[in-house]
Amino acid sequence: MKSSTKVFSIVLLSTFMLVLMNQVPGSEAANCNYMDLMVCAGAISSPQPPSSDCCAKVKEQQPCFCGYLKNPTLRQYVTPDAAKRVATQCHVAIPRC
Template sequence: MKRSYNICCVVVIFAFMLVLMSHGSAAGNCNYMELMVCAGAVTSHQPPSSDCCARVKEQKTCFCGYLQNPTLRQYVTPQDAQRVAKQCGVALPNC
């Protein structure tokens, strides 16, 4: 069970990286690698770390592109992204 969970996390993280990488170049300050610290908060509902929250605040302007990407939505739902952002005290923009 733990092994399949770890594999699932790796797949989600890899997919997350690929999708964000494709959008990161469009916006000057979007860097998908900086959001990897949030993977645990997104996939397991654990509270986001202070590092995660700092990255969410920095990437706030990138989220419309991230949330509208159909490939990313297979792995990270808008509800998960909003939940993590809310826990970090960040209001996501209306897209």
């Protein structure tokens, strides 16, 4: 009897979490593909301002920044001053994770 109660509780909790996640506005996961930020390469490697395409990608990728910062291979591309400058010019904050 206890085993069936545990299974029921797990199923109920899982169902509740799925419903809750679907109710949160903007809960759609961002497509975390750091290659999408290649459109910003020119603005990062030179003092030119970022393009509107670059800023759109930076804003789109903002939810991914913590993941990028935790990845030692990608962190080197997100933390340089030039990358921070581009994010600032695009009005996007780089989070503290």
